[in-house]
Amino acid sequence: MKENWDVVIVGGGLAGYIAANYLAKYNLSILLVEKEKSTGGRAKTKQMKKQYFNLGPHALYKNGIAAKTLKELSIQPHGKKPTLQGILMEKDSIYTAPFRIKEILSTTYLTWHERKEWVSIMVRLNSIQSTTIHSLTFKQFVEQIVSSPKVQALLYLLARLSTYCHAPETVSAHVIVSHLQMVNGGVLYLDYGWQSLIDELHNQAVLSGVTIRPQCKVRKISSREQGHFDIIVDNQEYLQSKYVIYTANPSDLLTILKLEKYKSFLQSIIPVKGSTLDVALTNLPFPKRLLALGIDNPIYYSVHSKFATLSNDTNTVILHLFKYHKPNEHIDPQTINAELTNTLSKLQPGWKNALIAKRFIPNLVVNQRLPQVGDEKVIRELRNPMHHFYLAGDWLSTSYMLAEAAVESGKKAALQIIDKERMYMNASQSGRL
Numbered sequence: 536m537k538e539n540w541d542v543v544i545v546g547g548g549l550a551g552y553i554a555a556n557y558l559a560k561y562n563l564s565i566l567l568v569e570k571e572k573s574t575g576g577r578a579k580t581k582q583m584k585k586q587y588f589n590l591g592p593h594a595l596y597k598n599g600i601a602a603k604t605l606k607e608l609s610i611q612p613h614g615k616k617p618t619l620q621g622i623l624m625e626k627d628s629i630y631t632a633p634f635r636i637k638e639i640l641s642t643t644y645l646t647w648h649e650r651k652e653w654v655s656i657m658v659r660l661n662s663i664q665s666t667t668i669h670s671l672t673f674k675q676f677v678e679q680i681v682s683s684p685k686v687q688a689l690l691y692l693l694a695r696l697s698t699y700c701h702a703p704e705t706v707s708a709h710v711i712v713s714h715l716q717m718v719n720g721g722v723l724y725l726d727y728g729w730q731s732l733i734d735e736l737h738n739q740a741v742l743s744g745v746t747i748r749p750q751c752k753v754r755k756i757s758s759r760e761q762g763h764f765d766i767i768v769d770n771q772e773y774l775q776s777k778y779v780i781y782t783a784n785p786s787d788l789l790t791i792l793k794l795e796k797y798k799s800f801l802q803s804i805i806p807v808k809g810s811t812l813d814v815a816l817t818n819l820p821f822p823k824r825l826l827a828l829g830i831d832n833p834i835y836y837s838v839h840s841k842f843a844t845l846s847n848d849t850n851t852v853i854l855h856l857f858k859y860h861k862p863n864e865h866i867d868p869q870t871i872n873a874e875l876t877n878t879l880s881k882l883q884p885g886w887k888n889a890l891i892a893k894r895f896i897p898n899l900v901v902n903q904r905l906p907q908v909g910d911e912k913v914i915r916e917l918r919n920p921m922h923h924f925y926l927a928g929d930w931l932s933t934s935y936m937l938a939e940a941a942v943e944s945g946k947k948a949a950l951q952i953i954d955k956e957r958m959y960m961n962a963s964q965s966g967r968l
């Protein structure tokens with residue numbers, strides 16, 4: 536069977552859906568194909584025993600690009616901003632986390648001299664033009680502006696919290712600082728999980744005429760002639776399209792499409808990874824323990840249901856523990872699971888008696904690419920590596936990562952196609968085509 540489309544979008548995650556929704560405003564036939572049974576990608580939320588589990592801890596920047604773009608599409612994320620009141624864990628000690636004035640003054644983690652440096656760097660961060668630090672890794676940047684090792688450790692911790700990157704020696708300072716500036720505006724934990732965003736994007740796309748096809752894996756794409764593609768999907772069916780937006784993994788791209796020019800870059804991409812323990816409880820043994828972050832050991836713990844509805848039963852508790860991994864780190868899933876479980880036992884002794892459901896997933900790809908110094912030029916080129924072919928996803932932004940990058944690049948790809956179509960239309964009206 537052969538089908539003809541104006542645009543085929545590969546991948547039904549945030550990037551694919553954002554692109555579909557922008558394109559749907561124009562008179563184009565659009566097919567979105569997704570290899571899994573259900574769409575959503577890493578923004579999926581799974582219901583287990585009536586509890587809503589995101590794929591690990593998910594928080595949406597309140598003032599980020601994703602929130603603004605969703606607003607343009609008339610989608611309003613619902614949820615609450617979590618407080619930053621919590622504790623820091625270092626070896627066997629715990630300290631009040633110095634993220635708000637009251638706690639900066641009361642924490643025993645910092646001396647008065649360190650407190651002063653911490654406050655001044657927090658203020659300074661906002662005014663740094665992130666584009667002026669393009670050539671620095673985050674570690675180089677931190678060492679240039681902060682002298683105290685404890686304040687440096689706090690900045691590394693904040694970088695992990697806002698980007699999941701546990702690689703100050705390699706990650707680009709520009710991208711991390713862009714996120715630290717955004718995180719200042721706060722984040723939202725979303726009611727009923729990130730699936731709520733996917734569901735709205737899905738419904739809106741379908742109502743606007745986009746065809747969504749799950750269980751349809753793209754195997755090969757070839758350019759038949761300038762700007763026309765043959766796309767082979769699972770069962771040897773094939774599609775034809777004028778434009779393609781590819782939002783899936785960089786690692787599969789080379790087997791799907793011939794892109795010799797970018798082969799070595801694509802092969803050198805390192806994903807940002809971590810392991811998650813998602814837990815639902817009937818109650819919290821220690822209800823005030825809502826946030827804990829490891830300083831020496833890169834661990835995260837947060838009670839998401841305190842700030843978002845994540846269950847059909849209002850009394851239950853959903854929390855996430857997360858271990859950030861170093862680039863290319865070899866991990867033993869059993870050890871990580873035991874470590875996260877022990878951390879929960881320290882923070883919430885007796886939690887096992889309140890257990891409703893839990894899920895451990897090791898080695899998840901949080902972001903497809905660890906942004907590194909010098910990546911920008913090739914990323915800019917890769918967004919449109921051949922005529923009528925566009926790439927989008929969380930690895931295709933020069934300034935952002937995570938959902939911010941997925942949404943930014945999905946919108947960009949759609950707008951580029953719309954521009955092209957307008958150009959062709961104007962040219963044909965003026966008799967040039």
Ligand SMILES: Cc1cc2nc3c(=O)[nH]c(=O)nc-3n(C[C@H](O)[C@H](O)[C@H](O)COP(=O)(O)OP(=O)(O)OC[C@H]3O[C@@H](n4cnc5c(N)ncnc54)[C@H](O)[C@@H]3O)c2cc1C
Pocket residue numbers: 545546547548549550551568569570571574575576577578590591592593594595596751752753754782783784787809811899900901902927928929930936937938939941
């Ligand atoms: C544990 C964890 C925590 C996170 N926390 C946050 C957070 O707090 N804040 C934040 O902003 N972001 C967070 N993220 C990142 C965020 O979820 C992702 O950046 C975003 O969802 C990526 O969207 P995407 O569309 O780029 O990719 P994906 O969601 O991966 O979508 C790509 C889709 O393409 C499909 N696909 C792949 N290959 C093919 C093929 N050959 N044919 C057809 N379909 C294909 C995949 O099945 C998938 O559905 C987190 C991610 C994880 C895993």
